Amino acid sequence: MDELLKILQTNALESRENLARMLGCSVTDIEKRIATFEKSGVIRGYQAILNEDQLDLEKVTAVIEVKVTPQREGGFDTIAERVSRFPEVRSAHLMSGTYDLLLFVEGRTLREVASFVSERLSPLEGVLSTSTHFMLKTYKRFGVLMHQDDSDERLSVSP
């Protein structure tokens, strides 16, 4: 992957000046390249990675496996895009294996998610069946451990 993207993917807040020093180019170069990535849609946004378990949120997340029939035109894309448009659906992936779509769905309560599944998702044309699992605790998200401290065990000066 492009090295600039790699750095931004681990820290989107890295300053333009630092990026320029790290990659050995000018700040204007960096700005241009980022603008190009944003324009072409490779970079679609910047978000903070939260440890939500630490916040007292009224929120549940469900992982839902969905079996669908591909449409005559557009295959899986048509149904997948339709499902993705619900704001409750935080992410959606087409999968290989025993089901087709994997959804991460958020709601305030279990009941809310359940009603999303029974009233909105299941009735959609092309949805054959769903299987819902509720998430209990998060250990790692986007490559970041949620319960690790950054203590440095090393001696402060060594040969």
Next chain:
Amino acid sequence: MNASPSLRDFLNVTVRDIPRSGIRDFFDIVTTMKDVISLGIGEPDFDTPWHVRESAVFALERGVTHYTSNLGYLDLRQALARYAAKTFGAEYNPQTEVLVTVGVSEALDLALRALINPGDEVLYHEPCYVSYRATILFAHGVPVEVETRAENGFRLTRAMLEARTTPRTKVLMLNFPNNPTGAIMSRADLEDIAAFVRERNLIVITDEIYGELTYDGQHTSLVSLPGMRDRAILLHGFSKAWAMTGFRLGYACGPAELIEAMMKIHQYTMLCASSLSQKAALEALARPETDVTEMVDEYRRRRNFIAAALVEMGLPCHRPLGAFYAFPSIAGLGLSSRDFALKLLHEERVAVVPGTAFGVCGEGFVRCAYATSMRNIEEAMLRLKRFVARLKSGA
């Protein structure tokens, strides 16, 4: 109480007369202070790759808690021979030409003790790793330092060696990529050294522990040059490239007769390297491309950052090409290396190591290790810049 003789009088005179490492000295000062950003740490900040740690846990569960063969596990030696062939470009027989040791530190000691008779001279280049001089002395050799210079990118040349060679010269020690300067040697540089070594009939101990950590091209090993494999001991280990310092695992490759001699000392003094660490090392060799490459990419970005920052603040620094050290000159600022480091520590809470810890000719330089997070490097460079500006304005 009796007026008993001082216990000092019982000490071996060589040991008694060798000073403590300047690093240790500085460490004692730094530990008394809070909120210090340390650029003084000569070991990776990365965690040991998880699959390696996991394999050590698994080995412990399975009861891999016994002595191993003196040379080390055979499957590890076989993997090491394959790795050495690929990375350093020389073939070694895993049965007789590879010895697994407790870090490169032990291998270095074994190599010197296996070769040196009292009074034999050992050429080594300074500034260098803190242990070299002392290890030569403990082996009853005569350390002969060869000064490398910033103008030359701290590379070693044939002329420098010739000026310091005598009929008693027996061994040449090399360390590239270098701690503390970050210098490397090109193939052409090494060819000159190799020709000299052949002519003078020397043995080389080449410490290539930072071999993987080069940033603008491939590392060339001395042992890949014609004839060198047969008169060199290659030292390498897992501390740096795999971030495995605490595992204490290294190895030596060399001609069977030399490895046999080193093995004898190892057999009687160490017996074998840690069984768990050997298992972990075997696992580390399973996928070096991914583990090591990722760390090297990150070090390169930091190297670029720190080199640019030093230039911007007006501290002359030859471009660091390998290992994870920058070695800027502070000579124009009116302070000795030690005073510079102490003042920087007290005024800005940034720890760097005075160049003199790495030899007398390190005066006028400080070592900044970039084996620490970008956040720390960034903050340390801000503080250093402020500090240098104050010194320059005479405040």
